[in-house]
Amino acid sequence: MASSTLSLSDLVPTSTSSIPNPKTIPATPSSVTTNPTLRSTSEPSTEPQTRKLKSSTQLTRWSRARAIRSGRKLERPVHRTTQTIEMKPPVSMDEGDATLTLPVIGNGREDDVEVAGGKSVYMVSDGTGWTVEHSVNAALGQFEHCLVDRVCPVNTHLFSGIVDMEPLMEIIKQAAKEGALLAYTLADPSMAESAKQACKLWGVSSTDILGPITEAIATHLGVSPSGLPRWAPERTYSLDEEYFQRIEAIEFTIKQDDGALPKNLHQADIILAGVSRTGKTPLSIYLAQKGYKVANVPIVMGVKLPKTLFEVDPEKVFGLTINHVVLQTIRRARAKSLGFGEDVKSNYSEMDNVKEELDFAGRVFAQNPVWPVIEVTGKAIEETAAIVLRLYHDRKNRCSMPRISKRY
Amino acid sequence: MASSTLSLSDLVPTSTSSIPNPKTIPATPSSVTTNPTLRSTSEPSTEPQTRKLKSSTQLTRWSRARAIRSGRKLERPVHRTTQTIEMKPPVSMDEGDATLTLPVIGNGREDDVEVAGGKSVYMVSDGTGWTVEHSVNAALGQFEHCLVDRVCPVNTHLFSGIVDMEPLMEIIKQAAKEGALLAYTLADPSMAESAKQACKLWGVSSTDILGPITEAIATHLGVSPSGLPRWAPERTYSLDEEYFQRIEAIEFTIKQDDGALPKNLHQADIILAGVSRTGKTPLSIYLAQKGYKVANVPIVMGVKLPKTLFEVDPEKVFGLTINHVVLQTIRRARAKSLGFGEDVKSNYSEMDNVKEELDFAGRVFAQNPVWPVIEVTGKAIEETAAIVLRLYHDRKNRCSMPRISKRY
Numbered sequence: 001m002a003s004s005t006l007s008l009s010d011l012v013p014t015s016t017s018s019i020p021n022p023k024t025i026p027a028t029p030s031s032v033t034t035n036p037t038l039r040s041t042s043e044p045s046t047e048p049q050t051r052k053l054k055s056s057t058q059l060t061r062w063s064r065a066r067a068i069r070s071g072r073k074l075e076r077p078v079h080r081t082t083q084t085i086e087m088k089p090p091v092s093m094d095e096g097d098a099t100l101t102l103p104v105i106g107n108g109r110e111d112d113v114e115v116a117g118g119k120s121v122y123m124v125s126d127g128t129g130w131t132v133e134h135s136v137n138a139a140l141g142q143f144e145h146c147l148v149d150r151v152c153p154v155n156t157h158l159f160s161g162i163v164d165m166e167p168l169m170e171i172i173k174q175a176a177k178e179g180a181l182l183a184y185t186l187a188d189p190s191m192a193e194s195a196k197q198a199c200k201l202w203g204v205s206s207t208d209i210l211g212p213i214t215e216a217i218a219t220h221l222g223v224s225p226s227g228l229p230r231w232a233p234e235r236t237y238s239l240d241e242e243y244f245q246r247i248e249a250i251e252f253t254i255k256q257d258d259g260a261l262p263k264n265l266h267q268a269d270i271i272l273a274g275v276s277r278t279g280k281t282p283l284s285i286y287l288a289q290k291g292y293k294v295a296n297v298p299i300v301m302g303v304k305l306p307k308t309l310f311e312v313d314p315e316k317v318f319g320l321t322i323n324h325v326v327l328q329t330i331r332r333a334r335a336k337s338l339g340f341g342e343d344v345k346s347n348y349s350e351m352d353n354v355k356e357e358l359d360f361a362g363r364v365f366a367q368n369p370v371w372p373v374i375e376v377t378g379k380a381i382e383e384t385a386a387i388v389l390r391l392y393h394d395r396k397n398r399c400s401m402p403r404i405s406k407r408y
Numbered sequence: 409m410a411s412s413t414l415s416l417s418d419l420v421p422t423s424t425s426s427i428p429n430p431k432t433i434p435a436t437p438s439s440v441t442t443n444p445t446l447r448s449t450s451e452p453s454t455e456p457q458t459r460k461l462k463s464s465t466q467l468t469r470w471s472r473a474r475a476i477r478s479g480r481k482l483e484r485p486v487h488r489t490t491q492t493i494e495m496k497p498p499v500s501m502d503e504g505d506a507t508l509t510l511p512v513i514g515n516g517r518e519d520d521v522e523v524a525g526g527k528s529v530y531m532v533s534d535g536t537g538w539t540v541e542h543s544v545n546a547a548l549g550q551f552e553h554c555l556v557d558r559v560c561p562v563n564t565h566l567f568s569g570i571v572d573m574e575p576l577m578e579i580i581k582q583a584a585k586e587g588a589l590l591a592y593t594l595a596d597p598s599m600a601e602s603a604k605q606a607c608k609l610w611g612v613s614s615t616d617i618l619g620p621i622t623e624a625i626a627t628h629l630g631v632s633p634s635g636l637p638r639w640a641p642e643r644t645y646s647l648d649e650e651y652f653q654r655i656e657a658i659e660f661t662i663k664q665d666d667g668a669l670p671k672n673l674h675q676a677d678i679i680l681a682g683v684s685r686t687g688k689t690p691l692s693i694y695l696a697q698k699g700y701k702v703a704n705v706p707i708v709m710g711v712k713l714p715k716t717l718f719e720v721d722p723e724k725v726f727g728l729t730i731n732h733v734v735l736q737t738i739r740r741a742r743a744k745s746l747g748f749g750e751d752v753k754s755n756y757s758e759m760d761n762v763k764e765e766l767d768f769a770g771r772v773f774a775q776n777p778v779w780p781v782i783e784v785t786g787k788a789i790e791e792t793a794a795i796v797l798r799l800y801h802d803r804k805n806r807c808s809m810p811r812i813s814k815r816y
Contacts, residue, residue, distance in 0.1 A: 118815070119629055128794035129812075131546040138539040139621040140816055142595055142633035147816050152629060154816040159809075160794050174809065181628040183621055187550060207624040213547040213591055216615040220589040221527055221560060225550035231791065244741060250690050254662050282658050285693055333652060383639065386536035386568050401567075401582065404537075407526070408548055408555050408562040 118153030120180035124171055124195070127230030129160030132185045132209050163229050165191065169198060176202040185210045187229045246291045253288035256295035257281055262306030268295035270392060271312065273364070274320030275299050275357050276348070277330045278376055279384065283320075286385045292392075299364060301357040314370035315395050318388055321361060323377040328354045526561030528588035532579055532603070535638030537568030540593045540617050571637050573599065577606060584610040593618045595637045654699045661696035664703035665689055670714030676703035678800060679720065681772070682728030683707050683765050684756070685738045686784055687792065691728075694793045700800075707772060709765040722778035723803050726796055729769060731785040736762045 123132040136156060146152040157180075159171050168191060175182045182204050186192040192208060199206035214225050228234050249269075256264060258281065265271055269292045272280045280296035287294045297309055309317065322330075331349035347353045365373045372391050376384050394402045531540040544564060554560040565588075567579050576599060583590050590612050594600040600616060607614035622633050636642050657677075664672060666689065673679055677700045680688045688704035695702045705717055717725065730738075739757035755761045773781045780799050784792050802810045 121625070121628070127546075128790050130790055130794070131542055134539055134542050135618065135621055136625075138535075138593070139618050139625050139633075141638065142622050142635070143625060143629060143631055145634055146629065146631045150815075152631065154625075154629070156814045156816065158812040158814075160798060160812075170809065181624055183624070185546070205624055205628055207621045209621060210543065210547050212620070213543055213615045213617060214550050216589055216591070216613055217529070217544075217547050217551060217562075220529070220613055221551060221554065221562070223551055223554045223560065225547075226553055227550070230549065230788075244745060247687075247690055248745070250693055254665055254689065254693070257662055279655075281662065282655055285658055285662070285697065289693065289697070337652060337656070382536050382538055386538070390568060401578065404566040404568075406564045406566075407558075408564065 118150075118155050120175075120178050121154060121156045122171060122175045122178075122180045122182045123156060123158045124162050124168065124182065124184040124186070125158070125160045126163045126186050126188065126191065127160065129158045129185075132183050133158055135209050136183050161231065162186075163188070163191070163231070165194060168195060172198045172202060172204055175199075175204045180204070182206040183209055187214075187225070187227055187232075189227050242291065246289070249288045249291050249293045250285075252293040253284050253295070256293075257284065258296065259298050259306070261295075262297070262308045265295050265297075265306065265308040266312050267293060268312075269293045269316060270295075270388065271309065271317045272296040272320060272388075273299055273305075273309065273317060273361075273371070274322075274376075275327070275361050277327060277334060278320040278322050279381055280320060282381045283384055283388070286381050287388065290385075290389070292389075299357070299361045301353070301360050305364065310368070314368060316392075317368065317371045318391070319361070319365040319368075319371045319373040320376050320384070321358065321365070321373055322375070324351070324355050324358050326377050327358065526558075526563050528583075528586050529562060529564045530579060530583045530586075530588045530590045531564060531566045532570050532576065532590065532592040532594070533566070533568045534571045534594050534596065534599065535568065537566045537593075540591050541566055543617050544591050569639065570594075571596070571599075571639070573602060576603060580606045580610060580612055583607075583612045588612070590614040591617055595622075595633070595635055595640075597635050650699065654697070657696045657699050657701045658693075660701040661692050661703070664701075665692065666704065667706050667714070669703075670705070670716045673703050673705075673714065673716040674720050675701060676720075677701045677724060678703075678796065679717065679725045680704040680728060680796075681707055681713075681717065681725060681769075681779070682730075682784075683735070683769050685735060685742060686728040686730050687789055688728060690789045691792055691796070694789050695796065698793075698797070700797075707765070707769045709761070709768050713772065718776070722776060724800075725776065725779045726799070727769070727773040727776075727779045727781040728784050728792070729766065729773070729781055730783070732759070732763050732766050734785050735766065 121136055123129060123136055125132050133156075140147065140154060140156075143152075143154075147154060159167075162168050162171065168186075172182060172195065174180075182195070182199055184192070184195050184206065186195055186208075187210075192211060196206060196208070198204075218225050226234075252264075252267065255261060256268065270287060272284060272294065273296070274280055276298055280298070284294040284296045297305065299305065328349055328351050331354065335349050365371055374384055374387055379387075389404060390402055393404045397403075397405075529544055531537060531544055533540050541564075548555065548562060548564075551560075551562075555562060567575075570576050570579065576594075580590060580603065582588075590603070590607055592600070592603050592614065594603055594616075595618075600619060604614060604616065606612075626633050634642075660672075660675070663669060664676065678695060680692060680702065681704070682688055684706055688706065692702040692704045705713065707713065736757055736759050739762065743757050773779060782792060782795055787795075797812060798810055801812050805811075805813075
């Protein structure tokens, strides 16, 4: 199952073999495949002139949305007045609109999907779409039993930066045609209400992802929400202390990766120690994105650990360990991806060596009893990150009801 | 405002000055400050023995939750039978329970909060808590107008890994005492229902973050949700192609940072080019977390760009640009954080040089008209990432209804 989490799992060796992605024949009109020169500066879009498309009216409808998608800010009123929306029922699937075909040209990543078969979930956002994507992904986790091995495949389609009624209605029409479920995050109350009404009219099941929590917060604070989408020109961000802290944390963490610059370990907030392929690097990066300066130190059989590791505050050091069978499988896959043949007997992935190295790490951990040791087998990077941060905050706060607190 | 987004903003220079974090006097009992030896292996927890606490009964209540927090998996039935929950109304604030005090010892990060004043939002999750945190953060974006300058401060408190009734009830009791709003993601239907009922009984406003979308997906697929929390032993992850792709993407991106290894540019999915402090590094890392191999190439006045940049598929190159006034402010702050005094006139942050370098970058972009140029001024890293990925998928898919699709 394609999950958005990074996991160190109880995998079976066969699952690591390369499965070729199904490539399908492009179904978009050939004229669309000419390469448009996309310029995303603040200058007026010249796309309608340079693009050669059969259905230019469709493109015109999208030009405003495209301008916003490309980063240009458009002047528009904060709260729109009542708009007349054409709410004719959409045409049925067999009347198919050529301009609304689904993407079929893959690139070997998540958009490389064959959409035939499976249920669809449309995700619409007036912002980046990461909130609706995150929520739908988490909810899909409750259906792993049916998604596994694509028994009951689900296709998600994220439409972000949707701040205008027209593209919103087009998407809902298409959702109706395709029998898709619609999940949305739309800050503008008139957009959210229109989405709800259009879905009702056209028989599309829909869920407002942020509406309920926004309303609850509004009641709690006694303040009305702004109703402004993330990219609205009226919403401004202030570049604060936290901004610099996060940027610094990411830059620090990159520089410290894989045991680099051990002299800087004292500057780290969190230090991760573990043998190769226990997920130190992705975990470090995940934590850095949350604003923590992370250093990771590889434990390699027979290689002396940096002296500074034992000089720093031991409360900030975390050991990572993993089941030896799983580790061997991961290392074999790693060796394969590095181009070693399966017949190559390497110290790196041979079971005796894997066990020996884990034992060595275990002895290092035993000698440093203050370091918590986290078992990462079968855990997603996000999970291990949650454990690290809980322990970290627990130790810092020394309170009996562990939590991570933040002030807005 | 402390936002969880990384933004390159229309900042005013004064906002970059260092604001000392308010430190408060530790209010936890002194016996709690003794350093417990936290061991998070799969062995049985020895905490109750090694920890010396005044209120050991409270700790016992938490020991199971703590074991889970520390990563140990506990055996428990998939669907619990009806449980008797003690639902006495919680004591009022002035009867304060010493074991339920809020964290007051800061560490200079988000837990360094002074909780006096402001409204509280409690976030409870049976998993990592990142979904509820993400959603609450996004919803709080709708209240920037009142959060700015902490006119109406909000304190969020994340309680993750809550898979048992007792800690759940303790948290809701505390929320009632504090007059907090409760937002939760609880997969187990009996836990979710109990949370709802307890909140109703104790007068706590509450919102189920994932319930509605999970139900909608269940109806859509005609399949019941598993009701299993993220860390339940019954839920297993499969380490798939995507896992290796993401790990590889992160490792590749780190190695390619700041123009390193230009010979590898052809291996990148996405190449970012821009002058220093346009956010190339954090943007690269953000995109890498989503599974894209990203290389970033700095554009420096008078430094020749790598030949390979002009040899790769120009469709994967993205230029980043920024307003010169904002860039100068960011660079000045950067210079300051690097330890230069304010009186030091540096080429790096002097306006003439900043303008000249941006002009130089502009000429490079003009010579490569296929590269989209993204204006990052005032944009959060997440926003710029959304724009890059939309353009990227748009170009790959060549479909007129731009989307990012994924198959589960």
